[in-house]
Amino acid sequence: MQEENLMKMSKMATPPIMDPHTANILICYLLYRIGKPVRESHLYDIAVGNDIINYFAYQESLDYLTKQDSIRMQKQENGSSYYALTETGMRIAKELRNYVGKAYRDKLVSAALHYFARIKRESEVKIDYIPLEKGYYVHVRCLDVQDDLLDLKLYAPDYTQAKYLGDQIMLNPAGFYGKILDAAFSNREERYDLSDN
Numbered sequence: 001m002q003e004e005n006l007m008k009m010s011k012m013a014t015p016p017i018m019d020p021h022t023a024n025i026l027i028c029y030l031l032y033r034i035g036k037p038v039r040e041s042h043l044y045d046i047a048v049g050n051d052i053i054n055y056f057a058y059q060e061s062l063d064y065l066t067k068q069d070s071i072r073m074q075k076q077e078n079g080s081s082y083y084a085l086t087e088t089g090m091r092i093a094k095e096l097r098n099y100v101g102k103a104y105r106d107k108l109v110s111a112a113l114h115y116f117a118r119i120k121r122e123s124e125v126k127i128d129y130i131p132l133e134k135g136y137y138v139h140v141r142c143l144d145v146q147d148d149l150l151d152l153k154l155y156a157p158d159y160t161q162a163k164y165l166g167d168q169i170m171l172n173p174a175g176f177y178g179k180i181l182d183a184a185f186s187n188r189e190e191r192y193d194l195s196d197n
Helices: 002-013 020-034 041-049 055-069 087-099 101-123 159-172 173-186
Strands: 071-074 081-085 123-130 136-143 150-156
Touching: 020 041, 020 055, 020 071, 020 081, 020 087, 020 101, 020 136, 041 081, 055 071, 087 159, 087 173, 101 123, 101 136, 101 159, 123 159, 136 159, 136 173, 150 173, 159 173
Parallel strands: none
Antiparallel strands: 071 081, 123 136, 136 150
């Protein structure tokens, strides 16, 4: 709850960056903090999708940073495009980071960490909503490399509740899985009250 309130206050205190020069520093700083190339679409979702950098400032910044060899576009074997930080970009991130407020830097890095955590969860857990005559099944599968760790169907009386249940599970799938295991391992046979005999 406290983190949620801090995020709301942070959002109000940090309107989207409109200045391309500030966006330059932020993009370099993000790539520096992440420490690995970031997929083109992911960088957009993090910076623009979270209202941290204005779309036009973002586009202008990427163009400038690419031309100045601060970042490079790399193609992977699977055809995806990634932005990677160069030595020049690394210097920008280290030396100029204080020209951008800490609130913006923290907001951008926090958005990236949450974004990548969500992608990881979505690759490890699959949720489907199966319509029934009356209600829905929430089909939860926790995936491993070769096998399913968990394959479970939960009933919900309507789609809204099914979706809510699925969303709650996706907040922390590992915690959900752990609680199921805890419940299974701590489960005991029902005791009967024989005091009246």
